[in-house]
Amino acid sequence: MVNASAQGVIEAARHAGVSLCAARHGLSGLHRGELLDLDAVPQRQWQQLSTLPGTCFGASREMLPPYNAAPETWHQLRDVLCGAGIGTVLLNGGNGSMTIALRLTEFGQRLGYPLRVIGIPKTIDNDLVATHFSPGxxxxxxxxxxxxxxxxxxxxxxxxxxxxxxxxxxxxxxxxxxxxxxxxxxxxxxxxxxxxxxxxxxxxxxxxxxxxxxxxxxxxxxxxxxxxxxxxxxxxxxxxxxxxxxxxxxxxxxxxxxxxxxxxxxxxxxxxxxxxxxxxARHLVSALDLRLAQAAGRTALEWALQGQSGVMVGLRPARGKEDWEMAAVALADVADAERLLPASYIGADGFSVSPDFLDYLRPLLQGEDWPPFADGLPSYPSLQWPLLRWQ
Amino acid sequence: MVNASAQGVIEAARHAGVSLCAARHGLSGLHRGELLDLDAVPQRQWQQLSTLPGTCFGASREMLPPYNAAPETWHQLRDVLCGAGIGTVLLNGGNGSMTIALRLTEFGQRLGYPLRVIGIPKTIDNDLVATHFSPGxxxxxxxxxxxxxxxxxxxxxxxxxxxxxxxxxxxxxxxxxxxxxxxxxxxxxxxxxxxxxxxxxxxxxxxxxxxxxxxxxxxxxxxxxxxxxxxxxxxxxxxxxxxxxxxxxxxxxxxxxxxxxxxxxxxxxxxxxxxxxxxxARHLVSALDLRLAQAAGRTALEWALQGQSGVMVGLRPARGKEDWEMAAVALADVADAERLLPASYIGADGFSVSPDFLDYLRPLLQGEDWPPFADGLPSYPSLQWPLLRWQ
CATH class of the missing domain: 3.40.50.460 (Phosphofructokinase domain)
Known part of the structure; x- marks a missing residue:
């Protein structure tokens, strides 16, 4: 669902006429200044993004240490952000990513570099707090x-x-x-x-x-x-x-x-x-999941344009309606917190779930969204993103 | 694909007005005389068969020993066949099942019980000889x-x-x-x-x-x-x-x-x-596989009605056409034989396949056949088959 959220971000950026780049392999790419020029990508290409499994810009398992533990890392990152003229960073991921997002919000205070930061939830583990569920x-x-x-x-x-x-x-x-x-x-x-x-x-x-x-x-x-x-x-x-x-x-x-x-x-x-x-398994996804992952991406960009920062897009069912709403959640409340399955969702025997859990889960599974098939197999597009020349 | 072949058999039997039953759990059920009355099943039910994974009548791993090794087993089986008035047995499976089928062809000679036997190939292992591929x-x-x-x-x-x-x-x-x-x-x-x-x-x-x-x-x-x-x-x-x-x-x-x-x-x-x-994984099958599994079932029944016995339905591409044909293969040539991947299908490095293999494989994967979905999940029908009262 990272790709679906990325598609939502790109869509909103195009709509708002905002310039956009992606860090290749997340934080690792940002460090090395490997930025992909999303403005140069034609619409027919980014619109295929949500049909792709994996993470088309590459994922990272690198962690941003606290400033005092590695100031040179922070200065390096600032040089890239500054050099490429980046004023907003959107991070998509689980609690590790939200910790990075939280630390990035300190950039202004620490380094005098004003940076807006918005987190977009995505983890199949579903262990992020303060969101009804995590896309994926x-x-x-x-x-x-x-x-x-x-x-x-x-x-x-x-x-x-x-x-x-x-x-x-x-x-x-x-x-x-x-x-x-x-x-x-x-x-x-x-x-x-x-x-x-x-x-x-x-x-x-x-x-x-x-x-x-x-x-x-x-x-x-x-x-x-x-x-x-x-x-x-x-x-x-x-x-x-x-x-x-x-x-x-x-x-x-x-x-x-x-x-x-x-x-x-x-x-x-x-x-x-x-x-x-x-x-x-992109061939068997929840259409609701896909739709809300895209919506979370769009929302993150819109919030950034409104000047918000230090928040994650929290998903929650809208009261009295069939639809969903997005609520801003402080990154400080999300980073490093792990939401385990609550006791009320576990059956009394310890080997099952409660009816409450099934009430929670079932609406999330709704709808299919088959990828295109060709020659008997899912036909995932091979998308290429040009490098941004900013140095 | 056992279910798809079974659907083909039932369809052909209805068409020909022939009475049909299924042995629950294959040979094991036949032994115990547990027969399911397929004549009593309404059309809307058996037509759903091919949407089901697994083997709706149950599978067996029991082997029929040679007559001399266990004559009592053979007499027991004859009593069931005779009691239920069964003149034809269709067996669906891999080389183990074809060995059983071959031994059943000896019934007439050994026990004076005329039995027609037709094998229907089905194994995901694809290791049956004398058929271009095995359904599944x-x-x-x-x-x-x-x-x-x-x-x-x-x-x-x-x-x-x-x-x-x-x-x-x-x-x-x-x-x-x-x-x-x-x-x-x-x-x-x-x-x-x-x-x-x-x-x-x-x-x-x-x-x-x-x-x-x-x-x-x-x-x-x-x-x-x-x-x-x-x-x-x-x-x-x-x-x-x-x-x-x-x-x-x-x-x-x-x-x-x-x-x-x-x-x-x-x-x-x-x-x-x-x-x-x-x-x-019924949710992601080859439509060609499904269609030919059904056709193999229909063919087996038609051949039995024509008086054939001791053969397996072999599938092969029809020459000069886009379609497939069924060829009768002697069970004696199939039983216990194992078709490994031929050397010509293995790449020179030993870690890959040859272009010939891909030419063989690709046509087999063609077409999708999604099962019905409900509440976000594949909706597999729960089919019930009444027991045949023959004793």
Whole structure:
């Protein structure tokens, strides 16, 4: 949905006659002064942006340290901003990006460089506070719930005793795993057991729950969040090697659980790991998600033109209407804050979600937006952005 | 595609006014005399069959042993066939199912029970001989190739040094892994390296190829077939525990390769495991696959009515036309035979496919056939089949 928001930004900028560039690979590109000239891009090109998965300008995992920790970084950044004549920065991302956005708001105060900064939410993890949801999440949840519905039909047709596990992303938050619950239409439908990061993993309890499930339904579909932790707060699994990254890479929890269940019960256990598929699957997105990601981008630019700064675009359902509204949220309230699945959204057994969660989720999944297909496959355009010559 | 073929069979039976039942869970259900009364099902119900993933009558992994190994099994089966008045059996599946079909053709000779038997090909592994392709394969390949195209856009946007692995099914055959190659439109596009079961896995060679790829493209997308073996013919990975099954369950090869690459090169490596998703993803099928699966079912029934037996419906492109034709293939030629990816379909480097393979594959992926959606998710009907009272 980064691309959809970018499309919204470009659209609003064209409409307002404002000059626009994009930092290649976000903060990393800004540092190096690698700016893409969006003014030079014809309309038919940027209008295809929202049909693309991924992040067409490139993503960054670099973090902007506080001024006192690395003043040279700040001066370097100011030189680029100043040199390219940039007065406003829009940042699209999760809580890491909002922390960068917050720090950028200090530019005027620290360096005498007046910079307007607006955050645009986007994270499939859905763990940003102060927004009803983060663009990206509804589409990932839709893909996962559709996949669970399909896996359930597959596994149930294989006869009794089959167990299927699907591992979801989401880091410390269970939103994506919980999202799979939308697959169920009737009591007893898959997914049967959710392993959420918010609920400590107790193998014996899981085994009991699985036994009950197999007795009742003959088969079981389990969803395992990558961030599941045991009673001591230890992750069930991490990837073996992740050098030089501020983030520990998760993954492997479902395989860990599957091996345990297979050994304890002598069962056929299958494991699917959606990994990046769940955020890249442009072929199966929520039309609502796409529309609001675009709207968030447009809003961010409009707010910047109105002189706002230091805020993130928060999405919330408009009262008494079928539509949505955008509310300015202080970046200070969002940066570094992590919204886990609230207790009221988790079922009493710890392996399910509450009806309240489903009421929250279902409206977010609405509508399809197929990409164009050619030769039997989604036909994603190959977009080229010229470098801005500002130096 | 089992459901699509079943729909074709039902359609042809209705058309011919022939009575039809289905064995619940295939051979296992036939043994137990669990037969479903398809004559009692209204048209609006069976016409929805092809919109369903999985196998709506249930699958079986049971094998029919040779007569001399288990005569009582054969007598039991004859009692059910005789009791229910069944003169024709249509079997839908891969080489295991065709072996069962072949053995069933001996019924007349062994037990004095005249039985007509027709095989209908269906396996995402595409490893049946004597048919241009097996229904199920094109759709699974389409899903995988679309996924690779999406993963590639995701991983390339993350910046240099990223490696993404996708594990595919296919047992000993590399058709599914090779199918991912359709994702590439231009030289250098993902997938960059395919690890096929037909090519022995040599870690050092892979490392060299990966280095070259990262130098050239900055990132790499690898496809790892679950059935990859080393120089000694040993599988890279199997699932730890698979009791009581004639089939060793594979899976885990990609994670094995990923750990090796991460350790050797200190890279960020992501692993997605499509597992059953690749055969259950009804939301993204090949329309050609669906149409020919239905046609294979219709043909099987028509052939049976013409008195044919002991054959499988082989699919082949009609010469000089845009269409397909069905050719009867002796079950004896198909049963237990396994069609691996031929050498002419494998690229000279061992990590790619040849242009000939892409010429083979691309026509198979054509056309989309979306299932109905409701409330943001694919709306798969819940079909009920009444039990046949024959005892």
């Amino acid at each position: 999440y509804p589409s990932a949840a839709k893909y996962l719930a559709a996949s669970v519905r399909e896996l359930a039909l597959d596994v149930s047709s294989l006869g009794p005793g089959r167990v299927m596990l699907l591992e979801t992303m989401g880091r410390n938050a269970g939103w994506l795993a919980a999202g799979c619950a939308a697959a169920a239409r009737h009591p007893g439908d898959a997914p049967h057991l959710l392993l959420l990061p918010e609920v400590p993993y107790r193998p014996e309890r899981l085994l009991d729950a699985l036994d009950t499930c197999l007795r009742r339904h003959g088969h079981a579909v389990l969803v395992v969040a990558e961030g599941v932790r045991d009673d001591n707060g230890l992750l069930l699994a991490e990837q073996p090697y992740t050098p030089g990254s501020p983030f520990q890479q998760l993954g492997g929890a479902a395989q860990r659980v599957a091996s345990y269940l297979a050994q304890q019960r002598g069962l056929h256990v299958h494991v699917a790991v959606a990994d990046c598929l769940q955020r890249a | 394969y094109p759709s699974a390949a389409k899903y995988l190739a679309a996924s690779v195209r999406e993963l590639a856009l995701d991983v390339s946007s993350l910046g240099p040094g990223r490696v993404m692995l996708l594990e595919t099914m296919g047992r000993n055959a590399g058709w599914l892994a090779a199918g991912c190659a359709a994702a590439a439109r231009h030289p250098g596009d993902a997938p960059h390296l395919l690890l096929l079961p037909e090519v022995p896995y040599r870690p050092e060679r892979l490392l060299d190829a990966l280095d070259t790829c990262l130098r050239r493209h900055g990132h790499a997308v690898l496809v790892v077939a679950e059935g990859v073996r080393d120089d000694n013919g040993l599988l890279l990975a199997e699932q730890p525990y698979t009791p009581g099954s004639p089939f060793q369950q594979l899976g885990g090869a990609a994670q094995r390769v990923a750990s090796y690459l991460a350790q050797q090169r200190g890279l960020h490596v992501h692993v997605a495991v499509a597992d059953c998703l690749q055969r259950a």
